Amino acid sequence: MYVAVKGGEAAIDNAHRLLADRRRGDRSVPAMQIEQIIEQLGLAVDRVMSEGSLYDRELAALAFKQARGDMIEAIFILRAYRTTLPRFGYSEPVDSGTMQIERRISATYKDLPGGQLLGPTFDYTHRLLDPGLMGDEAVGTPPRREAGDRQAPRVSDILAHEGLIENDSDLPDDHPAGDLTREPLEFPMARDVRLQALSRGDEGFLLALGYSTQRGFARSHPFAGEIRIGEVEVEIDVPELGFSVCLGRIQVTECQMVNQFQGSSKSPPQFTRGYGLVFGQSERKAMAMSLVDRSLRASELGEDITAPAQDEEFVISHADNVQATGFVEHLKLPHYVDFQAELDLVRRMRAEFLASQAGDDVADNGVEAAQ
Amino acid sequence: MKSETDSAEVTLQNARRAAMAVLARAEASELQKAWNEWPDQPDVQLLRGPETGLVMVRGRIGGGGTPFNLGEATVTRATVELSNGQVGHAHALGTDKEKVRHAAIIDALWQDETSRPAVEDQIVEPIRQRLDRQDSTRRDETAATRVDFFTMVRGEDE
Numbered sequence: 001m002y003v004a005v006k007g008g009e010a011a012i013d014n015a016h017r018l019l020a021d022r023r024r025g026d027r028s029v030p031a032m033q034i035e036q037i038i039e040q041l042g043l044a045v046d047r048v049m050s051e052g053s054l055y056d057r058e059l060a061a062l063a064f065k066q067a068r069g070d071m072i073e074a075i076f077i078l079r080a081y082r083t084t085l086p087r088f089g090y091s092e093p094v095d096s097g098t099m100q101i102e103r104r105i106s107a108t109y110k111d112l113p114g115g116q117l118l119g120p121t122f123d124y125t126h127r128l129l130d131p132g133l134m135g136d137e138a139v140g141t142p143p144r145r146e147a148g149d150r151q152a153p154r155v156s157d158i159l160a161h162e163g164l165i166e167n168d169s170d171l172p173d174d175h176p177a178g179d180l181t182r183e184p185l186e187f188p189m190a191r192d193v194r195l196q197a198l199s200r201g202d203e204g205f206l207l208a209l210g211y212s213t214q215r216g217f218a219r220s221h222p223f224a225g226e227i228r229i230g231e232v233e234v235e236i237d238v239p240e241l242g243f244s245v246c247l248g249r250i251q252v253t254e255c256q257m258v259n260q261f262q263g264s265s266k267s268p269p270q271f272t273r274g275y276g277l278v279f280g281q282s283e284r285k286a287m288a289m290s291l292v293d294r295s296l297r298a299s300e301l302g303e304d305i306t307a308p309a310q311d312e313e314f315v316i317s318h319a320d321n322v323q324a325t326g327f328v329e330h331l332k333l334p335h336y337v338d339f340q341a342e343l344d345l346v347r348r349m350r351a352e353f354l355a356s357q358a359g360d361d362v363a364d365n366g367v368e369a370a371q
Numbered sequence: 372m373k374s375e376t377d378s379a380e381v382t383l384q385n386a387r388r389a390a391m392a393v394l395a396r397a398e399a400s401e402l403q404k405a406w407n408e409w410p411d412q413p414d415v416q417l418l419r420g421p422e423t424g425l426v427m428v429r430g431r432i433g434g435g436g437t438p439f440n441l442g443e444a445t446v447t448r449a450t451v452e453l454s455n456g457q458v459g460h461a462h463a464l465g466t467d468k469e470k471v472r473h474a475a476i477i478d479a480l481w482q483d484e485t486s487r488p489a490v491e492d493q494i495v496e497p498i499r500q501r502l503d504r505q506d507s508t509r510r511d512e513t514a515a516t517r518v519d520f521f522t523m524v525r526g527e528d529e
Contacts, residue, residue, distance in 0.1 A: 143512075147513065
């Protein structure tokens with residue numbers, strides 16, 4: 001028998017009004033504008049877009065504001081919103097080679113065509129708190145230097161000529177791109193679906209897994225072959241027009257991780273690669289993603305599977321923070337009946353345990369008496 | 372002869388694609404102003420939208436390999452018909468319906484040979500120039516962060 005218990009509507013309603021009040025905070029402090037969040041908290045917005053798997057800065061900033069800065073809550077809100085929209089189609093694959101580059105570095109080549117472009121990075125800062133930001137200190141315009149029309153080819157294309165590094169991918173040309181928003185996950189999965197899952201995966205989870213591979217749990221000897229951040233054009237084929245149109249640009253971060261590889265029965269010794277591609281400016285995530293992409297290719301490359309970061313089902317099933325938070329947080333919802341049942345069960349088992357102990361005591365006494 | 376017609380069509384199509392790409396990246400206010408200032412505005416009928424939906428953005432494994440699904444982006448699209456029968460179409464990232472409605476109207480005006488030069492000169496070209504300037508500024512700002520390596524020579528060779 002299932003007995004529904006009702007109640008709490010007024011409490012819930014009041015809790016949500018209290019939430020709205022606390023979200024707004026002190027009314028004498030001006031409310032934050034969406035534009036301010038986009039402009040001044042851009043990397044938070046990027047993380048919400050990347051893990052929300054929806055590129056829209058305005059909506060991501062709104063979700064971030066609504067969630068009081070709680071990343072996973074904001075990501076959850078954005079994911080929920082996307083389910084209300086129709087799917088118009090699939091874009092042409094974006095071309096990171098023709099990116100309008102804002103940052104591009106390689107840890108493997110010092111002098112590479114296009115150069116090392118540091119861009120707006122936290123690297124080489126001293127991580128000292130800046131009291132100037134307590135106020136609204138004027139910030140100067142950044143210096144410029146004639147860029148010319150220097151091209152910056154992908155590092156992987158430069159290395160490819162010698163055959164020392166594997167190709168971009170070995171999936172057959174007619175392999176249809178799987179879509180985990182349309183089909184349920186199945187293991188083992190092809191690398192394309194895995195990359196989709198990793199790109200929307202939790203940054204912290206992927207960071208920890210990537211770190212574990214560096215510390216010896218599935219060692220993969222990585223080098224950051226290239227990291228590039230910038231804008232790429234998104235095109236979609238419009239059947240009624242008979243040609244593809246440009247929808248605009250999105251910012252992405254790409255990481256090409258280059259890994260040592262001894263070779264196996266299947267492949268000669270060469271460098272293998274892990275790939276990361278993430279919405280927005282999100283270097284840490286793209287690097288972690290490429291480390292985990294590489295470690296998850298263990299069985300493809302004939303490597304022993306010894307570590308968590310190589311276990312596809314473990315990694316992919318737990319990388320999505322909306323799923324994870326849903327299952328963890330559901331524990332706080334009322335489980336009164338379940339718990340009541342468990343309580344009865346434990347009481348019964350305990351009574352049986354105590355009764356059998358009492359019986360043993362009697363039996364023991366009996367043995368003693370016989371001696 | 373046929374191939375000449377074909378190549379003229381391709382040229383025209385590429386010019387339209389380029390104009391549509393500029394309109395997709397334009398600011399909503401630029402397109403609104405352009406339409407408001409357009410003389411002898413034709414009547415506009417919406418055939419579709421403006422409506423917002425999603426496009427699944429694809430990347431390539433390793434940068435140049437097999438396509439995979441990266442994640443979705445919001446897209447708004449509209450199709451309009453002007454009173455002269457010209458049909459215009461627009462798609463743009465984001466959720467701004469008014470912007471895309473204006474872009475579709477401007478696309479329809481662009482396709483009409485009589486209004487095309489004015490659309491190109493007065494609307495598309497100024498926006499294109501602004502976008503190019505913006506790109507060029509960004510490139511120059513990035514170029515200022517390019518590392519110039521130099522080697523420290525030590526010892527007493529000289």
